[in-house]
Amino acid sequence: MRGVLDRDAADMRKPGAKKMHTRGLWSAGPNEGWCVDSYGKILLCMGIAVWGIIDKYAREELNLWAVPDACTADVPPALYLLMVRAKKGMPMQTTSNMGSETGGLAVAQTSLRQIYLPDLPLDSLPVHRSVKSVYNITRERGWRPIWEKExxxxxxxxxxxxxxxxxxxxxxxxxxxxxWLWAKIIQLHLDDIRRENSRHRVRFQRNKLLPTGGTHGEFYKHPERWGE
Structure with missing residues (x-):
């Protein structure tokens, strides 16, 4: 149950903890990178975890799922492929926290990119990044409001x-x-969170490399409005 016992993520969320420097986060555009991870703060008491995919460029919650155990090896690749089918496309790169359960996701991402994007160079844009949770910044930052608000x-x-x-x-x-009942209740809350996230307006910040001054949904659907 890595979502519960991930010490890096737990330490990062403690009050007063030193925050990772995020000012330099950058992405070329929507669907260049999807950041994924599980959240297990309700797993021990309720037997339900959350697994989510967020777009790095727009910080748009692409989807959030209530699942029995997000650390089961079949769960990440299955949900990733559901997202690919829903979007009718795939990201250039995926980023996940370290964990053996993400191996299947990395294999799926690698296979799809080799088939549909064979000309992308692996040295400059790796297919998949498996990092410590403190470096999966886009996904980790999204969990706090989800916990506090819902x-x-x-x-x-x-x-x-x-x-x-x-x-x-x-x-x-x-x-x-x-x-059965509480998974459905949590999923309804997660669906509301996703819609609210899409409408959330990010204040303008001149020094940020990612787009500001609009909503996550606008960044994702109309990236040309925030080009250089």
Whole structure:
């Protein structure tokens, strides 16, 4: 359960922790790079994790999924391929946190790029980057507002409500119904988060290399408006 036990990510989110320098983040445009990772802050108590894909250029949440265990090897490549099918295209590069469960995703990304983008040089633009969580900056920065605005309240409602509801965690029927119901509830919240993220306006920042002064959705759909 790397999403819960990832010490680098946990340390980075502590109050007063030294932040990674992000001013130099740059991307050529939408879908050049997708940053992916899992979030496991509700996994231990609810048995549900979140896995997400965010576009590096636009900081647009492309999708967020509620899943039983994001560290299962089949989950990242399956969700990645669902996103490729939905977008009818693939990124030039993917970035994930280090972890054995991302191997299948890297294989899928490599295979697709070899087929559809064979002329892109591997030395200047690697197919996949597997990095420490503190360097998967675009994805890691997206988790904090998701937790503070939505998931913290969901976790509180779950923990307080299961007592009054007479929930028995050892009962397999209770377990199954709880997972089925709360996964749907969390997914509804994640869908709302994704829509809100697309409408979120980023204040203008002259020294930033990525686009500012518009919404994430505008950056993603109309990058020509923020060209040099």
């Amino acid at each position: 998931l913290a309240n969901v976790k509180y409602a779950y923990e307080t409500g299961k007592i009054s509801a007479g929930f028995h965690p050892e009962d397999p029927i209770h377990q199954g119904v709880s997972l």
